[in-house]
Amino acid sequence: MAMLEVRNVSRRFGGLQANKDVSFEVNQSEIVSLIGPNGAGKTTMFNMITGFLSPDEGDVTFQGKSVAGLKPHQVAQRGIVRSFQITNVFAGLTVEDNLVAAHYMRARGGFWETMLNTKAARDRDSAMRVSVRDILRLVGLEALADEDAKNLAYGKLRLLEIAIGLSAAPRLLLLDEPAAGLNSEESARLVELLRLICRERGTTILLVEHDMSVVMEVSDRIVVLNFGQKIAEGTPVEIRANSAVVEAYLGGGLDFGGANNA
Amino acid sequence: MRSTENNILLGGLALALVLPVLLPDQFLIHVMIMVFFYGILASSLNLTVGYVGELPLGHAAFLGIGAYTSAILSTQMQVPFWICLPLAGLIAAVFGLVIGAITLRLEGHYFVLITLAFTEVMRLVVLNWVEVTRGPLGFSNIPAPVISLGESIRYSFDSKLWYYYFGLFLLAVTVLCVMRFARSSYGMAAIAIRENRRLAKSVGINPFRYALGTFVAGAFFAGLAGSFYAHYISFVGPEVFGFSFMVTMLMIVALGGKGTVLGPIIGAVVIGLALEYLRFINEVRLSAFGLLLIGVVLFMPNGITGLLFRRRKVSLSPAAQPKTAEG
Numbered sequence: 001m002a003m004l005e006v007r008n009v010s011r012r013f014g015g016l017q018a019n020k021d022v023s024f025e026v027n028q029s030e031i032v033s034l035i036g037p038n039g040a041g042k043t044t045m046f047n048m049i050t051g052f053l054s055p056d057e058g059d060v061t062f063q064g065k066s067v068a069g070l071k072p073h074q075v076a077q078r079g080i081v082r083s084f085q086i087t088n089v090f091a092g093l094t095v096e097d098n099l100v101a102a103h104y105m106r107a108r109g110g111f112w113e114t115m116l117n118t119k120a121a122r123d124r125d126s127a128m129r130v131s132v133r134d135i136l137r138l139v140g141l142e143a144l145a146d147e148d149a150k151n152l153a154y155g156k157l158r159l160l161e162i163a164i165g166l167s168a169a170p171r172l173l174l175l176d177e178p179a180a181g182l183n184s185e186e187s188a189r190l191v192e193l194l195r196l197i198c199r200e201r202g203t204t205i206l207l208v209e210h211d212m213s214v215v216m217e218v219s220d221r222i223v224v225l226n227f228g229q230k231i232a233e234g235t236p237v238e239i240r241a242n243s244a245v246v247e248a249y250l251g252g253g254l255d256f257g258g259a260n261n262a
Numbered sequence: 263m264r265s266t267e268n269n270i271l272l273g274g275l276a277l278a279l280v281l282p283v284l285l286p287d288q289f290l291i292h293v294m295i296m297v298f299f300y301g302i303l304a305s306s307l308n309l310t311v312g313y314v315g316e317l318p319l320g321h322a323a324f325l326g327i328g329a330y331t332s333a334i335l336s337t338q339m340q341v342p343f344w345i346c347l348p349l350a351g352l353i354a355a356v357f358g359l360v361i362g363a364i365t366l367r368l369e370g371h372y373f374v375l376i377t378l379a380f381t382e383v384m385r386l387v388v389l390n391w392v393e394v395t396r397g398p399l400g401f402s403n404i405p406a407p408v409i410s411l412g413e414s415i416r417y418s419f420d421s422k423l424w425y426y427y428f429g430l431f432l433l434a435v436t437v438l439c440v441m442r443f444a445r446s447s448y449g450m451a452a453i454a455i456r457e458n459r460r461l462a463k464s465v466g467i468n469p470f471r472y473a474l475g476t477f478v479a480g481a482f483f484a485g486l487a488g489s490f491y492a493h494y495i496s497f498v499g500p501e502v503f504g505f506s507f508m509v510t511m512l513m514i515v516a517l518g519g520k521g522t523v524l525g526p527i528i529g530a531v532v533i534g535l536a537l538e539y540l541r542f543i544n545e546v547r548l549s550a551f552g553l554l555l556i557g558v559v560l561f562m563p564n565g566i567t568g569l570l571f572r573r574r575k576v577s578l579s580p581a582a583q584p585k586t587a588e589g
Contacts (some may be wrong), residue, residue, distance in 0.1 A: 035298035050464060076466030086462070090457035103467040104447045115442050168465035 001064060003204055004049070004080075004172055009058035018044040021058070026172065031198050031205045031214045036225035037078070037248060042208040043085060045225070046176055049206075050082045051075035062172065079171035083178065085163040085208075091150040095141055095160060098149050099132040101261045102167035132167065138200070139163045139193060155186045159193075166197065170194045172204045179211040188213060192220045216240070224248070246261055266571065267372070267524050271437065274527065278430050282423055282515060289538075291422045299491055300427035302436045303507075304514040304526035306483035309440065309485035310529050312521030313449060313511075314473045315456030316369065320361070320377030322382045324354040324481040326502040329487025330388065333401035333498040345405035347489045355478050356487025362477040364471060369459075385503035400499030404492050432490060433527075436483050441523045443479070452476050453521075513551055516558050519565030530568050 002025035011019045019041040026032045026120065034042050047053040049060055053070040060068045067075050090098045113121045136142045139159045144152065149160060158178060166174050178194075179187045191214055197203050209215050215222065216236045226230040226248040232239060239245055282291055307321045328350035335341035335349065365376045388395045405427075419428070443449050453467045454462040456586035462469055492498045510533065518529025533551075540547050562568055 001542050071468075072463035073468040076464055081466070082464050088458060088461045090454055090461065093453065097450070097453075098369045101450045101457070101462075104454070104465070115439065121446070133312055145279060164461070164465065215314070217304050 002026060003030075003063060004206070005059075005061045006045070006049065007059050007061070009045070009048060009055045009060065011041075011048060011053060011056050017228050019048070019225075022225065022228070023058075023234060024223045026204060026206050029198060029202055029209070030220045031194060033219040033222045034206065034208045034225065035210075035212075035215055035222060036231075037225075040225040041228040042225055043176060044228075046082060046174055047074075047210060050080055050174060051153055059224070076168060076170075079169070080170040080174065081165045081170035081172075082174035083165050083176055085176040085180070087154075087157050088162065089149045089157060089160050089164060094146050094148055095152070095163075096132060096136070096145040098160060098164055099135060099167040100128065102129050102164045103132060103169075118134055126225060135163050135166050138166070140189075140198065155182055158182060158186075158190075162193070162197075166201070166203070167170050170203055172206060175205065175207040175209075177208055177210060179209055179214045182211075184213075187214050190214060194218050213226075266491075267522070270524055271527070275430075282426055288422060291426050293303070293535060293538040295422065295425050295429050295494060296538065297530050298426075299487055300511065300514055300534045301433045301527050301530035302483055302487040302490070302577070304511045304518070304530050305433075305436050305440050305523075306480040306487065307489060308515050308522075308526045309443070309476050309480040309483075310473075311515055312525070313444065313452040313456060314476050316473065316477075318372050318377040318480075319374050320379070320381035321480065321484060321511065322503060322505070322508040323361075323377075324358060324484035325488040325491070325507055326381075326384060326388070327354045327357050328485030329492040329498045329502045330395065330488075330509065332489035333404050334340040334394070334518050336404055336493070337401050337408060342374055343405070346493075347486060348494075349488040350489030351482045351485040354488065355482040358481025360473070362474045362481075366473045366477060381503055381508070385500055388500045388503060395500075398500060398551040400497060401492075402497045404498065406493060406496075406498045429490060429494075436486075436522060437527065439479075439483075444474075444523055448475070450473065456521075482519055505537045509551070513555050515565075516555060517565050519567030522565075522567045522571075525565050525567040532566070563579070 004026040006025070007023050009019055009022050010017070022041070022045065024032075036042055036043060044053065048055050048068070051067065051070045051074065054069045058068075059066055062075075062078055062080055065078070067078060067080065070078070083196065090101055093101060129191075133142070133145075136145055139162055141163060142157055144156065149157070152160060157179070160173065162173075162178060165175070175194075179190055182190060192209075194205055195218065198205055207215075207218075219236055221233065221235060222239045223230060224242075224245050231244045232242045233250060234242065268348045278294070281294065286343045303325060306324075307318070308317055310318050310321070326541065331350040332343075332346040335346045336343065341349075347436045361377065361380055365373050365380075368376060389397055391397070406418050408416065410416040419425075451462070451472045454465070454467055455472055459469055488502065491502075514529035514533045515526050516529070517532060519525030539545075540550075543550075558565065
């Protein structure tokens with residue numbers, strides 16, 4: 001059974017059909033990319049998987065249980081954590097505290113335990129600090145741990161978003177355009193990082209991405225949307241050769257080789 | 263910063279413990295009792311303002327509910343202080359739960375206005391429900407705490423010095439609780455909501471639950487402060503629901519520094535002393551406070567603690583650092 005199953009999902013905004021009868025699956029320990037031209041319904045799909053929107057029709061199941069119609073924090077508690085298309089961090093906190101805040105689900109003790117500051121509460125706190133440091137080391141932000149998030153350069157902010165996501169202990173991590181605005185060197189590092197996250201932490205990743213070099217390099221499978229409908233699904237090699245995909249992107253300037261800004 | 267903050271708090275506590283011995287001045291002791299009262303009140307307001315990032319302009323309602331709970335129970339039913347005090351906190355917390363459950367689904371302006379309206383409703387109820395609240399007369403001769411062991415041993419805690427140390431104790435307990443809260447995962451969850459509500463949701467934090475929990479805790483401590491005030495002043499009237507307490511505690515939190523444990527305490531000392539020692543310029547006192555509040559908001563949004571700690575381990579301020587702190 002697949003980890004995430006999206007079954008015949010549709011969503012309409014007034015006259016606009018954002019998603020129509022879309023089905024796909026994401027298996028444990030896979031990296032899957034969701035691609036398509038602007039307006040294809042990728043972010044809407046993300047919002048429906050994570051509880052920010054509910055589907056008009058169809059169902060989303062995660063580990064065999066439906067998550068459609070749950071609230072965002074409930075979906076996150078089931079193990080699906082997302083980042084946002086527009087950079088989203090806790091700007092006023094330090095890099096480390098951004099992770100501490102996101103760590104809360106794992107580090108939460110009982111109320112009285114917390115108020116009385118028992119040994120269990122202190123142990124939990126120090127275990128959390130260790131875990132936070134591990135994640136910072138993994139994404140390469142260790143040296144900036146005490147810096148205020150609002151002072152980070154753009155590329156580092158995008159890494160911080162991923163680190164925040166990891167802190168929330170996801171089984172499935174959804175990343176919305178993690179490579180947007182990164183230079184080619186940073187993109188290459190991102191590919192490495194995503195593979196590392198998948199391999200070392202066993203975290204399954206679903207990403208929306210426009211940078212085709214990143215998509216082609218990192219994905220095990222690719223799902224292609226166009227005008228709200230799924231037009232193709234397959235490995236990077238299959239997608240490259242798919243005529244429907246090439247057609248959908250014609251005029252969009254799709255370049256499977258390098259970075260594209262379409 | 264944590265250790266600095268701890269040191270300042272411990273130093274302040276030590277100084278407060280010996281102050282009545284060093285300066286045995288009755289007026290100063292009275293002023294300090296009010297400082298402790300304001301400290302508890304401002305710390306309770308700071309939970310919602312500083313950590314959740316919402317402005318409950320009706321926070322004075324919980325002060326009033328606590329004060330009236332104590333006043334009615336102790337004068338009408340001869341309930342002893344030791345039971346009135348926790349009950350005042352609990353009843354204020356129950357009101358907090360009901361009001362919070364309704365209003366915390368709203369954000370920003372709506373929340374501000376509805377909580378303000380709630381205080382006004384409470385004030386009108388107290389003013390007009392004469393059978394229970396004695397209307398504009400209020401309650402006087404609210405008794406001091408008493409310990410009686412049988413008929414022979416009966417001790418009444420009615421000295422200023424006793425209120426001084428008991429007020430200090432209550433403030434210390436409040437500060438300890440706020441500190442534990444602020445540095446726990448609960449506090450971090452509340453801060454996460456303040457910083458970025460959407461992102462907080464996406465990492466599994468239920469904003470409503472944490473905002474409500476924090477708001478109810480604030481109501482509880484405000485209720486305690488109200489009860490302490492009622493027994494110390496020994497008079498409670500509808501003006502406890504008035505806007506002046508609200509302005510004063512807001513001023514204290516803003517000046518001291520919102521979202522820090524220390525801020526409301528520093529603010530309470532500064533404003534508390536100023537309120538009492540500037541009585542001779544009574545006419546311009548409130549106008550001066552108004553100007554001061556505008557100045558604080560414009561030029562030092564993080565208050566006095568913002569100036570003290572420019573780089574912070576746990577960054578507790580949502581706003582940019584003030585430029586004045588550079589010099």
